[in-house]
Amino acid sequence: MNGRGQVWFQDIVKMHGEFAALKGVNFEIQPGEFFALLGPSGSGKSTTLRILAGLDAPTSGRVFIDGQDITASDARDRDIAMVFQSYALYPHMTVYENIAFPLEMAKLPTAEIGPAVQEAARKVAIGHLLDRKPGQLSGGQQQRCALARAIVRKARLFLLDEPLSNLDAKLRLETRTELKKLQRSLGVTAVYVTHDQEEAMTLADRMAVFMAGEIQQVGRPAEVFARPNSIDVAAFIGSPPMNLIPGHYRDGSVDIVGHRLETSLKESGERAVVVGIRPGAVRITANGIRATVELVEDLGDTAILDLNCGGTFIRARVSDGDVPREGAMISVTARTQDIHLFDKATRRRLS
């Protein structure tokens, strides 16, 4: 088991006619890692997964699994299991037959198939449903059946294409936790495609953020959250999203909405920048940027404030002790280490 499921994408380009779906993608996944491909729809994350699975061929570039170049090999020869967004269960077969299918294709002796199916079904808690047809299962049960079919073969790589998107909100949260536990207990490498940044943040050991056919950033979720390396990543990761305010940088400080803030960047010179401040990093202070509280969304333990700072709108997350009234005039600021600076022209991170 150890050392299985290492993935290396090398300069993968995928063209659909004139349109570049992937513009040279590079990343590496370590054995046993839970790796998320995160991005808005059309960003290339699903194309990446399909190329890894062997369902699509890249226009150029190579794919390696466990050091072996598999760019040209068929999907069925790659020893990869996948859970589809639609689950793609075989409707004419029972749950048992669905789970047994990959083992049958692998020509496992019949005597070994039974116990293996039972074990996989038990792991996802559908052991009592083996005689049903997929049409007789609830959405959550279908999802588990698809999971069981994927884990039964003990493939070296486990691909998941938005597996939770068809579940209702409550079930999605439960399944998310179970999925993580399952992956941990199996010790298998998992590649997970999602457009939901929260899902990627909570599940992934590391993630790659896709934008317009390119990887913007690869890293641990906390790392990407703390230091997004472009305006686009900053805007995509975090909920509510980061406040991005145009500003002017000069010699170690920045002007935004008529107020001067110290920055951790200490180089001399000046330039047009975009200042990023997470809602949670906005602080109410005695002397700072003047703002009118336009709306208060009370979430129980915290509240989200919509603030109008002389025509610039920002959002702040405050704990329930000091929630101002709607319409109140307050004054806000942020600590130097909480200020993200991005170059307005290149959109890249400065600080």
Next chain:
Amino acid sequence: MTARRIRIVAVFAISFIFLLAWAFPIVWSVLNSLKNDRDVLAYPPKLIFTPTLEAYRDVLFGSASILPNLVSSFIIAIGTTVITMLMAVPAAYALARLRFRGKKFAGFYVLATQMLPPVGIIIPYFLILRNIGWIDTYQGIILIYLSFSLPFAIWLLVSYFEDIPFEMEEAAYLDGASRLRTLWRIIIPQVRGGIAVSIVFVFLNAWNEFLFAVVLSGNTVRPVTVAMFNFVSVEQTLWAKLAAVSVLAMLPVVILGVVAQKNIVKGLTVGAVKGGGRR
């Protein structure tokens, strides 16, 4: 309540009229096949008579037995059905799935062949078959039947194949199945309904076909639809025997219809209700 009752009575009355119109020829055939030659010609027609199986005995085991013709009909209908299905299933799958040059044209051509009036092509078919010496042969008739059963079956099956999502196949590939095995184990079981419907229609068309058969058959290969005509001659029509042959010729059709009824109904609704086929 009364309005509802009136509606129910009206529905029954209309249904009964349609049923009568539909059933009359069949009832007429069955009754006459059980009469002797005198009762058949009696006027006004007798509804009460002594039934006899004489006509059946004559047409099955008499001097003008139609048994060889029934056998011919079976060989033609089954041969046409088997060859049609063997070719139509992979062809429909290819039309539904694969991308190749001229796919659109191929799809249109399949339908276009259905638009020709059969009478218009019967003479060229006759000339071609005569030139290759295939008049009055099984291969000749089956070949001509294929030219209309195959496009029909392909056209019918394509929509069933198109209903199956791509992901289903991709899942099978990742599970380690080859394309052929995926077709056999994953795809075909899901288009069972369509295959059953196609088999029934192709078999019935080949079994009931008369126009081409009367021109292209001869003394060796003569299906029962053509042989029936022997009982109609210039001097007289042997009504009882003709009726008996009709009933015998109807039997396989009726049996097939009853056996496949569930599949036909299911198959037709599956095609109609989107997503229903995936359950």
